[in-house]
Amino acid sequence: MAALDRETSPTLAAPGPPPAAGARGRRWRWLAGGAAGAAFLLVLPRLMPGSYQLHLLNLAGIYVIVVLGLNFILGWAGQISLGHAAFWGLGAYASALLTTRLGWPFAGGLVAAIVLTGLFGVVVGIPTLRLRGHYLAMATVGVAEIVRLVLVNWEPVTGGALGVKNVPPASFGPLLIRTELSFYYLILAWALLALLGAWQLQRSTFGRILQAIRDSEIAAEVMGVDAPRYKVLAFALSAVYAGIGGCLYAHLSGYISPDTYGFDQTVVFVTMLVLGGAGSLAGCVLGAVLLTFLPEWLRVLKDYYMVIYGVSVLLLMVFLPGGVVGLLRQAISRRRLAISHQPSAVSSPLAESRADAPGPGPMDG
Amino acid sequence: MAESYLLETRELTMRFGGLLAVDALDLRVAAGTIHAVIGPNGAGKSTLINLLSGIYRPTRGAIVLDGRDVAGRRPYEITRLGLSRTFQNIRLFHALSVVENVMVAEHFRAGITFLDALLGTPRARRGEARLRERARAALQFVGLAERADLPAAHLAYGQQRLLEIARALATEPRLLLLDEPAAGMNRREAADLMERLRAIRDQGITVLLVEHNMRLVMGVSDQVTVLDFGRKIAEGPPSAVQRDPRVVEAYLGQEARHA
Numbered sequence: 016m017a018a019l020d021r022e023t024s025p026t027l028a029a030p031g032p033p034p035a036a037g038a039r040g041r042r043w044r045w046l047a048g049g050a051a052g053a054a055f056l057l058v059l060p061r062l063m064p065g066s067y068q069l070h071l072l073n074l075a076g077i078y079v080i081v082v083l084g085l086n087f088i089l090g091w092a093g094q095i096s097l098g099h100a101a102f103w104g105l106g107a108y109a110s111a112l113l114t115t116r117l118g119w120p121f122a123g124g125l126v127a128a129i130v131l132t133g134l135f136g137v138v139v140g141i142p143t144l145r146l147r148g149h150y151l152a153m154a155t156v157g158v159a160e161i162v163r164l165v166l167v168n169w170e171p172v173t174g175g176a177l178g179v180k181n182v183p184p185a186s187f188g189p190l191l192i193r194t195e196l197s198f199y200y201l202i203l204a205w206a207l208l209a210l211l212g213a214w215q216l217q218r219s220t221f222g223r224i225l226q227a228i229r230d231s232e233i234a235a236e237v238m239g240v241d242a243p244r245y246k247v248l249a250f251a252l253s254a255v256y257a258g259i260g261g262c263l264y265a266h267l268s269g270y271i272s273p274d275t276y277g278f279d280q281t282v283v284f285v286t287m288l289v290l291g292g293a294g295s296l297a298g299c300v301l302g303a304v305l306l307t308f309l310p311e312w313l314r315v316l317k318d319y320y321m322v323i324y325g326v327s328v329l330l331l332m333v334f335l336p337g338g339v340v341g342l343l344r345q346a347i348s349r350r351r352l353a354i355s356h357q358p359s360a361v362s363s364p365l366a367e368s369r370a371d372a373p374g375p376g377p378m379d380g
Numbered sequence: 381m382a383e384s385y386l387l388e389t390r391e392l393t394m395r396f397g398g399l400l401a402v403d404a405l406d407l408r409v410a411a412g413t414i415h416a417v418i419g420p421n422g423a424g425k426s427t428l429i430n431l432l433s434g435i436y437r438p439t440r441g442a443i444v445l446d447g448r449d450v451a452g453r454r455p456y457e458i459t460r461l462g463l464s465r466t467f468q469n470i471r472l473f474h475a476l477s478v479v480e481n482v483m484v485a486e487h488f489r490a491g492i493t494f495l496d497a498l499l500g501t502p503r504a505r506r507g508e509a510r511l512r513e514r515a516r517a518a519l520q521f522v523g524l525a526e527r528a529d530l531p532a533a534h535l536a537y538g539q540q541r542l543l544e545i546a547r548a549l550a551t552e553p554r555l556l557l558l559d560e561p562a563a564g565m566n567r568r569e570a571a572d573l574m575e576r577l578r579a580i581r582d583q584g585i586t587v588l589l590v591e592h593n594m595r596l597v598m599g600v601s602d603q604v605t606v607l608d609f610g611r612k613i614a615e616g617p618p619s620a621v622q623r624d625p626r627v628v629e630a631y632l633g634q635e636a637r638h639a
């Protein structure tokens with residue numbers, strides 16, 4: 016797992032150093048990197064050219080949470096789940112309805128979103144995760160469609176196609192989180208928490224077992240792994256992450272409607288994960304941020320934008336099967352190789368290779 | 381019962397459509413022995429291993445492991461009851477390192493809950509450290525200690541087979557099923573394997589060995605069962621089985637008769 020930890024990008028304020036065996040220098044490097052990352056994240060919203068960009072940054076943060084969640088089931092456990100928008104929608108509607116209709120505080124809505132999506136994840140996971148491959152994918156698409164239809168048609172409760180208006184801003188007691196800027200820090204806190212949780216699990220038995228199930232479910236079972244149980248657990252956790260993201264989204268935008276929770280949204284999440292690099296935490300973050308901003312960068316192209324967007328995503332997927340993180344890793348190992356042939360080199364390949372990250376994609380279409 | 385049998389199958393039968401892959405098989409494996417199962421291709425050896433390890437559910441019959449009928453139980457339950465196996469077509473966890481492959485195998489003895497893992501509690505950390513330590517010991521035993529941190533996919537073929545054995549041993553089985561462990565090994569590796577199998581038996585682990593390499597089978601086994609078309613056609617110590625005319629016929633068929 017060391018290989019996966021290593022690339023946790025410095026821009027994420029990597030969550031604390033591991034208690035590595037005696038390496039004091041390494042601990043200091045971690046601390047310095049963490050401090051630099053934290054400083055960067057704190058000033059980042061001030062660097063955004065406008066309030067719309069800041070809004071995008073907030074969206075990116077929410078997507079990071081959701082994609083980290085999707086990674087548990089799709090990236091680690093290798094189960095193709097195409098119903099993620101349902102969990103994201105459930106979290107959003109749970110909190111939006113409880114706060115608008117019943118006057119619950121934001122924190123109550125958030126807790127309800129977490130509990131509800133978690134339970135829903137277990138209830139959906141137990142029957143569907145007996146299926147494999149395409150059948151699982153189909154079943155999850157079906158479940159998500161059912162959820163969407165309920166949101167559209169159960170008008171007295173969900174408001175139907177009109178959605179839920181005037182979702183209150185987030186608040187903790189007297190502390191109101193109303194502006195994009197204050198939301199940024201709330202989302203940042205949750206995204207870091209989500210990342211920390213995923214990072215803990217990655218280094219643990221749980222993370223290893225999920226990856227073992229992906230590589231060979233039969234072998235994992237023969238090694239004493241109750242695979243269905245672990246898959247359901249991963250699915251529920253995945254749902255909880257999506258629920259948190261959905262709840263934050265509802266309170267950030269103040270208005271939600273069923274359109275936001277269809278299959279398109281699932282495709283966006285899956286694309287973020289695969290493009291960034293499924294299985295890698297840094298990949299989740301990169302994919303979510305990149306795909307949130309990519310459409311904006313391509314906006315200058317006007318009518319051609321969707322075409323270019325589609326083609327660039329396609330090209331990235333075809334030529335970067337390991338995602339952006341896979342490319343970075345290749346670049347790093349190539350550099351290491353090159354450096355190991357020149358014994359005097361002292362530069363850190365990790366810091367520099369970040370410059371190798373691909374830009375918005377081929378502009379020559 | 382004069383001898384104590386660790387594993388006993390009674391009328392064990394597996395039918396795939398019209399094919400009887402294992403046909404009313406009564407097999408007895410004595411504790412503390414190396415027991416080989418041989419037979420021509422399609423004799424039902426791999427099906428037998430899949431039945432014993434719970435991957436297939438038998439059509440009929442009982443599988444008694446240490447006095448308990450385990451037929452129809454899930455693989456992970458059977459593993460926890462003390463039976464472990466390797467795979468003929470190697471099934472490692474490629475994305476994990478060598479030592480992590482072994483750590484997966486013994487996780488259920490560490491007692492780390494999901495919450496422990498998520499919160500990184502002291503119990504989780506202690507458990508992880510113990511897992512890693514024991515995994516390294518298992519790797520030491522098969523001679524892969526130096527490769528512990530390589531990705532499993534980077535191992536040479538013969539080493540991958542050894543990792544399969546280390547992983548199976550890490551579940552602390554009383555009965556170890558080895559499905560063609562010497563396939564693809566050269567003569568020296570196979571000779572090393574023979575030594576290791578004896579060492580495994582001497583630790584008190586019973587070994588059920590399915591293998592095509594006759595030099596290995598005859599050199600290491602205490603007892604040999606010969607299958608053909610899912611039925612037992614001969615059984616006994618290696619020297620007796622080797623001379624059994626039914627065995628010669630099953631292996632060489634028509635040619636043997638003409639010879």
